[in-house]
Amino acid sequence: MFEFKITAQNNRARTGIFSTPHGDLVTPVFAPVGTQATVKTLTPEHLKAINASLVLSNTYHLYLRPGDELLRDLGGLHNFMQWPKPMLTDSGGFQVFSLSKTRKIDDDGVTFKSHIDGSTHRFTPEKSIAIQENLGADIIMAFDECSDPNDHEYIRLAMRRTHAWAERSLKAKTRADQALFGIVQGGVNPALRAESAKFIAGLDTPGIAIGGLSVGETKPEMHDTLDVVVPLLPENKPRYLMGVGTPEDLINGVLRGVDIFDCVLPTRLARHHSAFAPEGRLNLMNATFARDEKPIDETCDCYACQTFTRAYLRHLIVAKELLAGTLISIHNLRALIRLMESIRGYIADGSFETRAPELLRQWANNAKRAALT
Amino acid sequence: MFEFKITAQNNRARTGIFSTPHGDLVTPVFAPVGTQATVKTLTPEHLKAINASLVLSNTYHLYLRPGDELLRDLGGLHNFMQWPKPMLTDSGGFQVFSLSKTRKIDDDGVTFKSHIDGSTHRFTPEKSIAIQENLGADIIMAFDECSDPNDHEYIRLAMRRTHAWAERSLKAKTRADQALFGIVQGGVNPALRAESAKFIAGLDTPGIAIGGLSVGETKPEMHDTLDVVVPLLPENKPRYLMGVGTPEDLINGVLRGVDIFDCVLPTRLARHHSAFAPEGRLNLMNATFARDEKPIDETCDCYACQTFTRAYLRHLIVAKELLAGTLISIHNLRALIRLMESIRGYIADGSFETRAPELLRQWANNAKRAALT
Numbered sequence: 001m002f003e004f005k006i007t008a009q010n011n012r013a014r015t016g017i018f019s020t021p022h023g024d025l026v027t028p029v030f031a032p033v034g035t036q037a038t039v040k041t042l043t044p045e046h047l048k049a050i051n052a053s054l055v056l057s058n059t060y061h062l063y064l065r066p067g068d069e070l071l072r073d074l075g076g077l078h079n080f081m082q083w084p085k086p087m088l089t090d091s092g093g094f095q096v097f098s099l100s101k102t103r104k105i106d107d108d109g110v111t112f113k114s115h116i117d118g119s120t121h122r123f124t125p126e127k128s129i130a131i132q133e134n135l136g137a138d139i140i141m142a143f144d145e146c147s148d149p150n151d152h153e154y155i156r157l158a159m160r161r162t163h164a165w166a167e168r169s170l171k172a173k174t175r176a177d178q179a180l181f182g183i184v185q186g187g188v189n190p191a192l193r194a195e196s197a198k199f200i201a202g203l204d205t206p207g208i209a210i211g212g213l214s215v216g217e218t219k220p221e222m223h224d225t226l227d228v229v230v231p232l233l234p235e236n237k238p239r240y241l242m243g244v245g246t247p248e249d250l251i252n253g254v255l256r257g258v259d260i261f262d263c264v265l266p267t268r269l270a271r272h273h274s275a276f277a278p279e280g281r282l283n284l285m286n287a288t289f290a291r292d293e294k295p296i297d298e299t300c301d302c303y304a305c306q307t308f309t310r311a312y313l314r315h316l317i318v319a320k321e322l323l324a325g326t327l328i329s330i331h332n333l334r335a336l337i338r339l340m341e342s343i344r345g346y347i348a349d350g351s352f353e354t355r356a357p358e359l360l361r362q363w364a365n366n367a368k369r370a371a372l373t
Numbered sequence: 374m375f376e377f378k379i380t381a382q383n384n385r386a387r388t389g390i391f392s393t394p395h396g397d398l399v400t401p402v403f404a405p406v407g408t409q410a411t412v413k414t415l416t417p418e419h420l421k422a423i424n425a426s427l428v429l430s431n432t433y434h435l436y437l438r439p440g441d442e443l444l445r446d447l448g449g450l451h452n453f454m455q456w457p458k459p460m461l462t463d464s465g466g467f468q469v470f471s472l473s474k475t476r477k478i479d480d481d482g483v484t485f486k487s488h489i490d491g492s493t494h495r496f497t498p499e500k501s502i503a504i505q506e507n508l509g510a511d512i513i514m515a516f517d518e519c520s521d522p523n524d525h526e527y528i529r530l531a532m533r534r535t536h537a538w539a540e541r542s543l544k545a546k547t548r549a550d551q552a553l554f555g556i557v558q559g560g561v562n563p564a565l566r567a568e569s570a571k572f573i574a575g576l577d578t579p580g581i582a583i584g585g586l587s588v589g590e591t592k593p594e595m596h597d598t599l600d601v602v603v604p605l606l607p608e609n610k611p612r613y614l615m616g617v618g619t620p621e622d623l624i625n626g627v628l629r630g631v632d633i634f635d636c637v638l639p640t641r642l643a644r645h646h647s648a649f650a651p652e653g654r655l656n657l658m659n660a661t662f663a664r665d666e667k668p669i670d671e672t673c674d675c676y677a678c679q680t681f682t683r684a685y686l687r688h689l690i691v692a693k694e695l696l697a698g699t700l701i702s703i704h705n706l707r708a709l710i711r712l713m714e715s716i717r718g719y720i721a722d723g724s725f726e727t728r729a730p731e732l733l734r735q736w737a738n739n740a741k742r743a744a745l746t
Contacts, residue, residue, distance in 0.1 A: 036692040037685070043696065045676070066688040070664060074684055082680050291443060303418070307455050311447055312410070315439040319409040322695055323416065 002179040002206040004238050010352045012230060012257035015344050018207070018238050020086045020138035021177045022078065023053075027238060028254045028343060030336045031056045031088060031262035036065070037081040039333075040267050041326040044082050050302055050334040051341070054139075056088045056262040057081075059131055060095030064114050064121075068134035076136030088139040088262070090242070091128045091169075091183075094146050094211070105145065107161060125168035133175050139240075141209060142169035144183040149217045155187035162211075163199050170203060179206040181240060187212060188221040190228045197232035208233050209240040210258070214249070223252060230257040247276070247339055247363040254343055255356055266332035271325045273317045276335040280365030282310075284328065289314040302334035303327075339363075375552040375579040377611050383725040385603060385630035388717045391580070391611050393459045393511035394550045395451065396426075400611060401627045401716060403709045404429045404461060404635035409438070410454040412706075413640050414699040417455050423675055423707040424714070427512075429461045429635040430454075432504055433468030437487050437494075441507035449509030460510040461635070463615070464501045464542075464556075466517045467584070478518065480534060498541035506548050512613075514582060515542035517556040522590045528560035535584075536572050543576060552579040554613060560585060561594040563601045570605035580611040583631070587617045595622070599629040606630075620649070620712055620736040627716055628729055639705035644698045646690045649708040653738030655683075657701065662687040675707035676700075712736075 001019060008015045018025040031054040032039045032047065039047060039055060047055065057077055062068060074080050077087060093110075096103055100112035109124030128143035143165045147158035166182045173180050182200040186192035200208055210229055213222050226241070233239055240260035241253050250261055266276070273285045275296045282289070282296070292310035300306075304313070304327040316324035343359075346352035374392060381388045391398040404427040405412045405420065412420060412428060420428065430450055435441060447453050450460060466483075469476055473485035482497030501516035516538045520531035539555045546553050555573040559565035573581055583602055586595050599614070606612055613633035614626050623634055639649070646658045648669045655662070655669070665683035673679075677686075677700040689697035716732075719725035 036688075036694055038689060038694050038696045041695050041699070043676070043699070044680070061692075065692055066663065066684075070684075073664065074666060074682070080682075080685055080688075082685075290439065291446065293447060303416070307417070309447070309453075311439070311443075312453055312455075315409075315453075316411060319434075319438055321409055321411050322414050322698070323411050325695070326414070326416070326699070 001177065004207070004236055006235070008348045008350075010347050010350060013254050013343075013347050013352050014257065014259070015347045016238065016259060018259075020179070022084060022086045022138050025054055025086050025260075026344065027259040028250075028340055029054055029260055030250060030340045031260065032267065032333050033058075033262055033264045034081065034083070035264070036061050037071075037077060039329070040271065041322065041329055042333075044084075046303075046326075046330055047083070047333075050330060051337055052085070052333065054086045054088060054260070054262075055083050056090065057135070057137065058095060059089045059092035059128065059135065060099065062089075062135060063092060063131050064116055068131040072134035072136070076134075078136060086139070087137040088240075088260075089132050089135050089137040089141065091141040091143040092123055092131065093128070093144045094243070096123055097146055107164070109143075125165040126172040129169050129172040129180070133173070133178065136178070138178060139207065140178050140180050142166040142180060142182050142205075144185060144211055146185065146212045146215065147187065149187040149212065149215060149221070152187065152189060155185075155189055156192060159185045159187075159192055159196050163196070166200060166203060170205070181205050181207040181209045183209040183211040183242070184229055185212045188217050188225055190224070193225055193228045194232060197229045201233050205237070207238040207240060207260075209242050211242045213241065214244045214263075219252075222249070223256065226253065226256040226258065233257075247336060247366055248360055250336065250339060251343070251356055251359050251363065254347075255353070266336055267329045270328035270332045273324065273328065275313075275328050276332050276366050278362075284310060284313050284324075285317045286314070296328070296331050297335065300331060300334060300338070302331050304331040374550065377580070377609055379609070381721045381723075383720050383723060386627050386716075386720050386725050387630065387632070388720045389611065389632060391632075393552065395457060395459045395511050398427055398459050398633075399717065400632040401623075401713055402427050402633055403623060403713045404633065405706050406431075406635055406637045406640065407454065407456070408637070409434050410444075410450060412702070413644065414695065414702055415706075417457075419676075419699075419703055420456070420706075423703060424710055425458070425706065427459045427461060427633070427635075428456050429463065430508070430510065431468060432462045432465035432501065432508065433472065435462075435508060436465060436504050437489055441504040445507035445509070449507075451509060459512070461512040461613075461633075462505050462508050462510040462514065464514040464516040465496055465504065466501070467519050467616070469496055470519055480537070482516075498538040499545040502542050502545040502553070506546070506551065510551065512552050512554060512580065515539040515553060515555050515578075517558060517584055519558065519585045519588065520560065522560040522585065522588060522594070525560065525562060528558075528562055529565060532558045532560075532565055532569050536569070539573060539576060543578070554578050554580040554582045556582040556584040556615070557602055558585045561590050561598055563597065566598055566601045567605060570602045574606050578610070580613060580633075581606050582613040582615050584615045586614065587622070587636075592625075596625060596629065599626065599631065603630040620709060620739055621733055623709065623712060624716070624729055624732050624736065627720075628726070639709055640702045643701035643705045646697065646701065648686075648701050649705050649739050657683060657686050657697075658690045659687070669701070669704050670708065673704060673707060673711070675704050677704040
């Protein structure tokens with residue numbers, strides 16, 4: 001269990017297979033986010049049809065609603081949401097800092113108020129692991145503190161706390177069928193990142209997460225940080241870049257040796273009518289598309305592209321029909337999953353590094369809305 | 374085309390096959406409503422999976438948005454929404470009276486303001502048919518006036534107008550691949566209903582609709598009206614009871630010789646968390662279901678019941694996840710389609726009339742919320 005076998009390598013980019021109790025994960029992989037035990041507006045059948053293999057769910061949200069003990073009693077998250085393939089839960093730390101109304105942090109843990117009803121709760125490393133054991137995902141995370149990357153003084157404190165909490169998380173863990181990943185922090189400070197990478201690598205967890213990126217730093221800072229961290233991590237463990245990202249971030253991440261990604265971007269964009277397309281990111285509400293008989297992407301094999309026109313999707317959006325969000329979510333997720341499938345093929349045939357600049361150019365249009373919208 | 378073949382009969386109840394350009398319709402049949410070229414929150418694949426065979430869409434809504442000429446240019450409604458089986462459009466008359474802000478009716482037609490933006494529009498019988506020809510459904514409706522069943526003076530005027538408009542609708546029709554149904558009106562006045570049934574039957578349309586019911590009259594009034602109208606209609610034409618109804622209405626309608634039904638009830642209930650269940654109509658948001666590991670209905674073969682627990686559906690509702698509406702819509706529609714499948718089987722084996730009282734008892738609980746909610 002939790003063996004990671006590298007199957008091909010292109011300099012730092014690699015393909016691999018991470019074995020979990022719910023099946024093998026072929027990497028590099030992009031995980032759709034199912035915050036509240038559902039990838040918003042999609043059924044598990046939709047997710048299988050787009051070849052999703054790993055789904056992330058959020059500990060903070062599930063702890064508050066419906067509650068981790070209820071989930072345990074009902075057979076865990078996999079059974080509850082009927083997702084039969086690998087799952088990953090985060091530690092709740094990031095959401096406590098980004099969503100909860102007020103919080104008090106000390107070396108033992110964090111006291112916070114629910115964003116739903118203002119009730120008071122406390123997370124410690126031990127509590128986070130206990131919750132994640134109740135949820136029962138295949139991959140779970142050490143409790144960590146994600147600090148503002150521009151608050152240089154605080155970063156060191158948060159990193160040291162993250163290290164102590166990682167040790168406590170490991171010690172609290174009781175289930176053998178879950179892989180606990182330690183999390184590297186340290187903001188965009190290369191020395192701190194190096195220190196954190198070495199510390200976390202030393203814990204010998206079956207995989208290692210890189211946290212605290214895509215939280216306000218620049219793209220060069222993200223890349224430089226990966227260039228510091230990844231070479232200090234063991235080769236034979238999967239590396240998970242948390243909460244990242246855009247198509248360009250995925251390409252740049254894989255180039256720098258990252259194996260696992262997750263992000264709400266494709267489904268969030270979809271609910272705001274924005275679709276990944278060959279000519280760039282499209283706002284499908286635009287009148288330009290009223291009579292457009294093309295699918296979002298003629299090269300895409302997803303149900304939305306194989307079935308419906310942009311004109312139909314635009315009509316659904318204008319008429320406020322929720323099916324629009326479902327169909328665009330299917331497409332946007334499939335677009336990123338297809339990107340990862342292509343990248344795996346390129347790594348396998350040794351062409352990824354030479355193709356990467358062209359891939360980045362193709363996807364650059366999707367960083368912003370296409371000119372025509 | 375549009376031949377109606379009766380395959381079995383139990384007194385007035387009958388099974389039949391109505392042939393249309395998009396395939397045979399096996400009756401009695403319940404049609405899900407896809408007001409704006411989509412059955413809310415469902416894909417065509419979901420509809421196929423629950424064995425839906427006829428989908429209704431609304432002329433008034435599609436005329437306003439995205440526009441019937443656009444739909445014509447994009448290959449018609451079937452192609453636009455990718456529904457390959459039979460479709461039916463109403464005439465727009467009912468929505469003009471129920472949804473538009475102000476309206477002025479005269480013998481020639483109706484001038485009304487859009488419920489979307491207040492813009493002024495005019496429907497006449499000729500305009501309604503022209504729009505429905507642009508939409509391209511297999512079954513289309515004569516333009517009619519649906520009046521308040523309690524305004525006895527006005528009912529006669531509206532009925533006579535409906536008759537004149539039915540003749541004009543027939544004359545305006547140009548497409549041979551659409552079946553135009555005349556509509557019987559006359560409120561709950563037996564003499565007027567009889568007059569209307571004879572007049573509309575005399576037009577020799579390939580099917581006949583019964584309008585103006587389920588608009589405020591009592592159940593006995595609905596049943597008495599059917600008892601007056603149906604015996605005056607030709608045996609060899611399908612009878613469509615518009616906008617009806619509840620499970621009990623379907624059973625009572627088939628008993629009285631109705632072949633086609635449509636209603637927003639199952640999908641509207643679903644969006645308000647209400648599900649058809651063996652013990653009655655359930656409000657799945659209720660805390661009772663927080664740990665209920667049963668499906669909505671253990672005897673149901675739909676995707677929602679075969680896959681998810683009531684506990685999961687309740688969580689989705691409480692967490693405001695739209696997937697709840699999708700899953701409950703799948704179940705509620707499947708429940709009524711299964712009911713019709715059972716009824717067809719009972720008519721075929723000659724047991725429908727003897728089983729009807731028990732069927733009505735089973736479904737009586739679903740007329741209101743079950744006691745436990």
